[in-house]
Amino acid sequence: MVWVNALVQGLLLGGLFALFATGLSLAFGVMKFVNLAHGDLAILGAFLAVSTTATLDISPWLALLVVVPVMAALGYLLQRYFFNYTIGDNPLPSILVTFGLGVVIQNALLERYSADSRGLDAGSVETASIKLTDGISIGWLPLIVLLVAVGVLVGLQLFVSRTRLGRAFRATSDDPVTARLMGVNDRNVYAVVMAIAFATVAVAGVFLGIRQTFGPSDGPAQLLVGFEAVVIGGLGSLWGTLLGGAIIGVAQTVGNQVDVETGWLSGPLLGHLIFLLVLVFKPNGLLGRSRRTS
Amino acid sequence: MSPVDARPATPAPGAYRISRSGIDATVGTIVFAAAAVVLALAPWWDADAGLRTKLIPILLYLSLAQMWNLLAGFAGLVSVGQQMFVGVGMYALLSFAEDQGLDPYLSVPLCGLVAVLLSVPVAALAFRLKAGYFAIGTWVIAEVVRLFVNEWGYLGGGTVRGLTPATLGSYSKATRQDVTFWLALALAVGATLVVVAVLRSRVGLALRAVRDSESGARGLGVDATRTKVLVWLIAAFWTGCTGAVILLNTTSTRSDSAFSVSQWTALVIFVVVIGGVGSTTGPIFGVIVYFALDQLLDNADTWRFIVLGTIAALFAVVAPTGLYGLIQKWKPLQFFPVRRTLVARQPQ
Numbered sequence: 001m002v003w004v005n006a007l008v009q010g011l012l013l014g015g016l017f018a019l020f021a022t023g024l025s026l027a028f029g030v031m032k033f034v035n036l037a038h039g040d041l042a043i044l045g046a047f048l049a050v051s052t053t054a055t056l057d058i059s060p061w062l063a064l065l066v067v068v069p070v071m072a073a074l075g076y077l078l079q080r081y082f083f084n085y086t087i088g089d090n091p092l093p094s095i096l097v098t099f100g101l102g103v104v105i106q107n108a109l110l111e112r113y114s115a116d117s118r119g120l121d122a123g124s125v126e127t128a129s130i131k132l133t134d135g136i137s138i139g140w141l142p143l144i145v146l147l148v149a150v151g152v153l154v155g156l157q158l159f160v161s162r163t164r165l166g167r168a169f170r171a172t173s174d175d176p177v178t179a180r181l182m183g184v185n186d187r188n189v190y191a192v193v194m195a196i197a198f199a200t201v202a203v204a205g206v207f208l209g210i211r212q213t214f215g216p217s218d219g220p221a222q223l224l225v226g227f228e229a230v231v232i233g234g235l236g237s238l239w240g241t242l243l244g245g246a247i248i249g250v251a252q253t254v255g256n257q258v259d260v261e262t263g264w265l266s267g268p269l270l271g272h273l274i275f276l277l278v279l280v281f282k283p284n285g286l287l288g289r290s291r292r293t294s
Numbered sequence: 295m296s297p298v299d300a301r302p303a304t305p306a307p308g309a310y311r312i313s314r315s316g317i318d319a320t321v322g323t324i325v326f327a328a329a330a331v332v333l334a335l336a337p338w339w340d341a342d343a344g345l346r347t348k349l350i351p352i353l354l355y356l357s358l359a360q361m362w363n364l365l366a367g368f369a370g371l372v373s374v375g376q377q378m379f380v381g382v383g384m385y386a387l388l389s390f391a392e393d394q395g396l397d398p399y400l401s402v403p404l405c406g407l408v409a410v411l412l413s414v415p416v417a418a419l420a421f422r423l424k425a426g427y428f429a430i431g432t433w434v435i436a437e438v439v440r441l442f443v444n445e446w447g448y449l450g451g452g453t454v455r456g457l458t459p460a461t462l463g464s465y466s467k468a469t470r471q472d473v474t475f476w477l478a479l480a481l482a483v484g485a486t487l488v489v490v491a492v493l494r495s496r497v498g499l500a501l502r503a504v505r506d507s508e509s510g511a512r513g514l515g516v517d518a519t520r521t522k523v524l525v526w527l528i529a530a531f532w533t534g535c536t537g538a539v540i541l542l543n544t545t546s547t548r549s550d551s552a553f554s555v556s557q558w559t560a561l562v563i564f565v566v567v568i569g570g571v572g573s574t575t576g577p578i579f580g581v582i583v584y585f586a587l588d589q590l591l592d593n594a595d596t597w598r599f600i601v602l603g604t605i606a607a608l609f610a611v612v613a614p615t616g617l618y619g620l621i622q623k624w625k626p627l628q629f630f631p632v633r634r635t636l637v638a639r640q641p642q
Contacts, residue, residue, distance in 0.1 A: 034426025
């Protein structure tokens with residue numbers, strides 16, 4: 001029964017991981033941009049929520065209304081006036097600038113908030129659960145997180161496939177030069193993509209903060225998990241990202257259960273190992289199309 | 295499509311020769327050699343080791359920086375997982391010296407070999423990923439290695455382990471100071487020479503061809519993968535040896551600091567980016583800036599990362615070729631003889 005429970009909890013946890021992965025996947029899909037600061041931005045979002053809840057005396061759920069627009073604006077401005085200069089054939093500058101930004105965010109948070117672990121208090125919903133059987137119950141909080149993750153992914157899918165701006169995303173992704181000739185402002189498209197990426201990762205960061213305690217140096221772990229979900233699912237596939245998140249989630253809860261039973265292995269370690277296995281046997285991911293050679 | 299006859303006429307054989315040196319490279323090499331000799335004599339002019347204790351970490355950073363630059367700047371392998379080779383070098387030395395009873399100083403090259411052993415399966419996995427995903431992929435693998443060491447009781451798990459007086463006892467304190475300094479100097483100078491030697495060889499030519507256009511280079515018969523693997527192994531060996539000497543200098547560690555991404559990869563990346571990615575002199579400029587800043591910031595750890603990270607991020611966007619690139623804009627100098635230029639021969 002404990003194993004079935006680990007499976008169920010892992011699937012729920014996968015929702016959070018998919019939310020971490022969404023922004024990475026989108027930015028890579030549209031502009032081949034790999035943001036190494038992605039995890040640190042999630043933690044930045046969580047700390048912004050800490051300050052917002054403390055200053056305005058509101059719940060973390062309401063704090064989202066402040067944190068998400070602030071982070072989206074930050075993403076837009078950073079991309080528009082900074083990152084855009086690194087977009088090109090050479091991926092090195094974009095890797096270096098985002099890696100540097102991540103380290104700066106981490107240490108700035110350390111300076112401002114100290115190394116203590118923090119948490120966001122969302123009240124009784126944190127412990128409320130639906131009891132299925134004796135050994136298995138579904139917490140309301142993980143369920144809400146999973147539903148929000150699915151909602152975000154569905155919304156994004158619809159946005160990209162149905163709207164005019166979404167069409168510009170796809171056009172720029174396929175061929176930025178031609179898209180520009182057709183009147184698409186690619187610099188603006190990139191900035192909007194980054195705004196969405198920052199918004200989703202801020203939501204993920206706040207949810208993480210409600211679920212568990214966090215500290216300034218927890219960012220890279222979130223980056224790695226999000227990245228693994230993207231690669232396992234297959235580059236450029238949003239549904240693959242959800243599947244990848246679920247697989248990493250299950251691997252982590254099962255790994256933790258193994259740790260409890262045998263004292264060996266740990267959640268993050270099993271998650272990483274599953275990722276490496278997928279990399280060996282399905283390098284294009286489970287739902288990824290084979291990459292075009294361009 | 296350009297008409298064939300628009301190409302310039304093929305020059306007569308012997309009209310040009312390939313030159314790899316010039317007055318600038320000769321002066322650069324002499325300055326570098328002189329600095330190395332002066333530093334090697336440091337035990338005689340810095341008897342109380344006041345300067346040497348500050349220089350050892352800087353020299354070790356130069357060694358790491360040259361190797362990271364060889365990977366990222368020349369082979370397009372932007373690794374964020376070099377801390378795994380540093381950490382493995384440190385733990386290999388602990389194991390050789392403490393558990394196997396080998397001489398700690400003579401074990402240093404063995405630690406490099408252990409890092410090479412690790413680097414082979416890592417390459418098999420990480421080389422499936424490109425560019426930014428390669429960067430995160432190497433980071434994941436470094437995390438896996440760190441977590442394994444954490445779990446593995448034989449190496450001491452996550453607790454502090456160090457070289458004991460029993461192991462180091464056969465050497466006096468002064469000897470240990472001198473040998474550790476010389477090893478650090480040898481690694482820094484050696485790393486620079488290895489990179490210069492690689493770049494002067496056919497491999498170096500192939501590397502830069504692959505960096506500028508992988509498909510073009512493949513079309514000319516360059517085995518891009520083999521070239522990258524070779525460079526990857528060299529960097530793993532040197533980084534592993536450097537890790538071993540880092541342990542000789544600090545004498546103790548635990549898994550979290552031995553495999554620290556910020557300590558052994560982030561700072562190294564900042565040093566190279568500020569000095570100049572893709573140039574042999576860049577890392578040297580970078581460590582000088584790092585050394586100067588470190589004196590100003592008085593070892594305040596968080597501020598060191600904030601200041602260096604901000605400067606590096608700005609350089610990556612505004613001046614992607616770093617300080618070296620800024621000098622190049624003023625005058626195309628090269629300080630090591632690695633670039634091939636065509637020189638017209640004087641007509642007879």
